[in-house]
Amino acid sequence: MYKAKITEMRGELRGLNKLIPETMAEFGALSKAAKDGGPLSVKEKEYVALGIAVSQRCEPCINFHVEALMKAGATRDELGSVLSMSIQMGGGPAVMYAAHALACWDELAA
Template identity: 65%
Template sequence: MSWQEKLDNTRDQLRGLNKTIPDTTRAFGALGKAVKEGGTLDFKTKEFVALGIAVAKQCEACIALHIEALIKSGATRDEISDVLSMTIQMGGGPAMMYAAKALECFDELSD
């Protein structure tokens, strides 16, 4: 499955979840908005943190969503790679495997 297909499937799954538990998903969305709009760090930096966590937690859907947001924010392959290096340092072998997936996702979605 391509990363674009994974993004599309993830959005379909989230739409279904939104219909089933709208109060919860709306509250989660409000939390995300508050976190990304407030504070000291800029949006792109916060997305780099989110990508690192997504890789460390081995969440492919999260990786795709945060890579997409980073591409829209103008992140470069070198910046993504630097974040992935730090994630590997902190997460070891499992992080390395998902870092490879994240870089593949960046390459596919940024074409």
């Protein structure tokens, strides 16, 4: 389910890239600049992004950041800690999206 959602979203983003290539290129540059350098590791930055994605209730964002965290060497226990903080900050709605994040992790890890 989540793998298919990630694939589908990537297809939709390719369409957006074709329609507004300059905007998307600049967004990509912004993303790269935010991830490169600085005192935090890519994994730590991805945890911040996931926490924001959960609190903003952006399921496609959750899926992409869970995938990025796995590539950055994150663990399921670390994910749980971040999801706990997301729930503490976001209440009931964050619980629902934290469950999506964990289900995505488990599917991608399988």
